[in-house]
Amino acid sequence: MRNKAIYFKTDIQAGVVVFLVALPLCLGIALASGAPLFAGIISGVIGGIVVGALSKSQLSVSGPAAGLTAIVLAAISSLGSYETFLMAVVLAGVFQVILGLVKAGTISNYFPSNVIEGMLTAIGIIIILKQLPHAIGYDVDNEGDFFFIETKTGHNTFSAIVDAVNYSHLGAITITLVSLAILIAFTKVDFLKKLKVVPGALVAVVAGVVLNEVFKASGSSLAISQEHLVNLPMPKSFNDFIGQFSTPDFSSIAKPEVWIVALTIAAVASIETLLCIEAADKLDPLKRYTNSNAELLAQGTGNMLSGLIGGIPMTSVIVRTSANINSGGRTKTATISHGILLLIAVLAIPSVLNKIPLACLAAILLMIGYKLASPKVFMHMWKSGKYQVIPFIVTVVAVVFTDLLEGVAIGLVVSIFFILRANLKLAYFFKREEYHEGEVINIKLAQEVSFLNKAAIKQTLNHLPAGSKVVIDASDTFYIDHDVVQLIRDFLAIGSKDKDIELTLVGFKDDYKMEFSNHVSSN
Known part of the structure; x- marks a missing residue:
C-alpha cells in the first residue's frame, strides 16, 4: 500500500x-x-x-x-x-x-x-x-x-x-x-x-x-x-x-x-x-x-x-x-x-x-x-x-x-437456495426428446462438482439412449467429489456396456484417469 x-x-x-x-x-x-x-x-x-x-x-x-x-x-x-x-x-x-x-x-x-x-x-x-x-x-x-x-x-x-x-x-x-x-x-x-x-x-x-x-x-x-x-x-x-x-x-x-x-x-x-x-x-x-x-x-x-x-x-x-x-x-x-x-x-x-x-x-x-x-x-x-x-x-x-438483521437473514436463505440449486444443476442435462440418432452427446462438467451434483449426474447418465456416443468433458473442472468419480467409474464399467454406449472422457486429471483405467478411452 x-x-x-x-x-x-x-x-x-x-x-x-x-x-x-x-x-x-x-x-x-x-x-x-x-x-x-x-x-x-x-x-x-x-x-x-x-x-x-x-x-x-x-x-x-x-x-x-x-x-x-x-x-x-x-x-x-x-x-x-x-x-x-x-x-x-x-x-x-x-x-x-x-x-x-x-x-x-x-x-x-x-x-x-x-x-x-x-x-x-x-x-x-x-x-x-x-x-x-x-x-x-x-x-x-x-x-x-x-x-x-x-x-x-x-x-x-x-x-x-x-x-x-x-x-x-x-x-x-x-x-x-x-x-x-x-x-x-x-x-x-x-x-x-x-x-x-x-x-x-x-x-x-x-x-x-x-x-x-x-x-x-x-x-x-x-x-x-x-x-x-x-x-x-x-x-x-x-x-x-x-x-x-x-x-x-x-x-x-x-x-x-x-x-x-x-x-x-x-x-x-x-x-x-x-x-x-x-x-x-x-x-x-x-x-x-x-x-x-x-x-x-x-x-x-x-x-x-x-x-x-x-x-x-x-x-x-x-x-x-x-x-x-x-x-x-x-x-x-x-x-x-x-x-x-x-x-x-x-x-x-x-x-x-x-x-x-x-x-x-x-x-x-x-x-x-x-x-x-x-x-x-x-x-x-x-x-x-x-x-x-x-x-x-x-x-x-x-x-x-423489516430491519438489517432480519432482512439479511431472508436474503441469505434465498441466496443459499440458489447456491444449492446451481450445485444440484449440471451444466448439461440430456433431454431424450431433443436427441437425434447419430449425434454426439457432450456433457460438460462444472468447475466444481460436489456431492450435491451426484443426483443430477446420475439422472443424466440413466437417461442416455442406447447406442449413443457420449463425451464427458472435465476441461474446466478442478475438483470432483469422490462419490461422483465412483458414479462415473461404475457407469463406465457396467452401465455404458449394457446400453452399448461409446463413452469418451476429456480433460480429466491423471488421478481421476487412474480410477477410470481399463474402462474407457480418455484424452
Whole structure:
C-alpha cells in the first residue's frame, strides 16, 4: 500500500463529514434507546478513538447502532436501572473479546456478495426514505431510527413521509435545497472538485447555519426553531459535565437476566459488525481485506470501556462507514479524527453545534443514500444474472421492510437456495426428446462438482439412449467429489456396456484417469 501520509488531508476532511453525520445519530439513537443523550456521545467518541485505533480496518467507523435500539430500550426497562444495564454492556464486550480470540469472525467469509450488495443498497434506500421528513422540517422521528415501523411514532417509513408533507416547513426545505446544491456542486464543478481545503459537507452546514441565523434576525417565518436543530446536552459547569458519566452496578453481575442481555447484545453487535466489515471491504477503493477476528477484539474492548463510563453499546456502522469512504477517507485517521471532533464538540462548542439545522444534515445523508443505492448498482446486478440479482433484490426489499438483521437473514436463505440449486444443476442435462440418432452427446462438467451434483449426474447418465456416443468433458473442472468419480467409474464399467454406449472422457486429471483405467478411452 502507498504511504498513508498522502491520504492525511482527505482523511481529515472525511473525518469532518463523518463527525457531522455521527453527531445527530449518536443523540438520536441514545434517545430512541431510552438512554441519556450523553451516553450516545460517549459511545461515538470511544467508537472513533479507541475502536478506530485498535481496529485492523482502515475504513470502518464504529458508534451507537440503530440495530441495537430496541434491545437497549427493552433491557434498560427490564433490568430496572441504567447502571445495571451498563454491567450487561461490559459483559457483552467481554463476550466479543472471547469471540475474537476463538476466531468466530471467520463467519463473515460466508456472507454472499449479492446479499452484502443488497444490504448496502437497502441501507441507501432507507437513508433516503428516513431523511426525507427531516429534509422538509418534520423531525418527529428520532435520527438513527432505521426500522420500518418507527419506534417513537408507530408509523411506518412510508406513512411518515406522507405525514411529513402535511407538516413541512418552507425554511427547512429552503436550507435542504441550498445544502444539496452545494454538495452537488462540489462533485460536479471542476473548480470546487479541485478545492481540497474544506469538504463540501462542511460548507453546506455553515451555509445552512448562516441562512437560518439570517432568517431569525430578520423575523422571517422561514426561521427554523430549536426543536428542528441539533440538540447537544449543555452542562452549566464542570461538575455538571462529569455528572453525565455513569458507572456499572457491579453487584448486579450475579443476576441471570444481566448475562442474558449481555449475550444478546454481544451476538447482535457482532453480527452487525461483521456485516459492516464485509461491506466496508467491498466499498474500499484500495481493495483491502480486514481481519474480522481482530475487529471483534476491538469492538469488545470498546464496549467494555463504553459500559464502564456510561455509554451505550456500539457496532461498526454502515452509515458512518459509507460516509467515510464516499468523503475520501482511506485510512483510520478519518475514523479517529471524527471521534476527536465529537469529544471537542461536547467539551468546547455545544452552543455552536446546536445552531445546525437537521435539514442540513439530512441533505448530507441524502447524498450518501443516493451513492449507496445508485441505479448503477441495480444495472450491475442485473447483468450478473438471475442467481445474483434475485437474492440481491430480495435482500433489498427485506431490509427496507423489516430491519438489517432480519432482512439479511431472508436474503441469505434465498441466496443459499440458489447456491444449492446451481450445485444440484449440471451444466448439461440430456433431454431424450431433443436427441437425434447419430449425434454426439457432450456433457460438460462444472468447475466444481460436489456431492450435491451426484443426483443430477446420475439422472443424466440413466437417461442416455442406447447406442449413443457420449463425451464427458472435465476441461474446466478442478475438483470432483469422490462419490461422483465412483458414479462415473461404475457407469463406465457396467452401465455404458449394457446400453452399448461409446463413452469418451476429456480433460480429466491423471488421478481421476487412474480410477477410470481399463474402462474407457480418455484424452
